[in-house]
Amino acid sequence: MSRAMDAPQQPEDQTMAAIGYLNRQPDGSYKGVIKTLSIRRSVMLLPNGDKDAGNQPDYRLFTDDRERVELGAAWTRVGQTSGTEYVSLSLAAPEFGPRKLYANLGRAAGQDDPDTYAIIWNPAD
Template identity: 50%
Template sequence: MTAIGFVTRNDNGGFRGELKTLSIRAHIDIVPSAKSTEAQPDFRILAQGVEIGAGWIRRGESSGKDYVSLSLAAPELGSRKLYANLGRAVGLGDDNGFFLIWNPGD
């Protein structure tokens, strides 16, 4: 599993942290989104006030636990979308810390 960032959960249910790859380093906010239909994302991903993606709450097939699946797109990322899941940062002493785990399979 490749971590491409780290975020911390906010009091409002969103997340704040950093997206980091070999060529990109950006502070990001993952903010709750007001949904009017089930298909709309649960979160919007912002970098410097610009929307660069969205996130959906999914349920793990084997674990049955909820997680957040992210989809990011911006010119800096090239022509393909970048997919990641939020995974708990076990062992860092903070229950509110999550890694952005790159998901190349989506």
């Protein structure tokens, strides 16, 4: 039997995919990894200390290595129905193709640690 046959089945209507995980740090930053079929990079989401206007990002996303390549930005949002804060990300890199990739930080499935988040990608049409 193949490994694919052994994998747990997921509902067909599930459109969310975790493309990585981040852990909130005591200083308000996040550190973790982005994992896709072609990308595996340690990343850090750092508070934007240079923010001086409401439309500027609250965070900037970088690779967590010597090159420190910027991959995107993030904004703190408030859910319309829940009223709870969440972080919305916008990612751009040649590896993602010509379009931006949009994701949110959400509670990581199966995690008891309140500081562990999944990067949940919502594919655009």
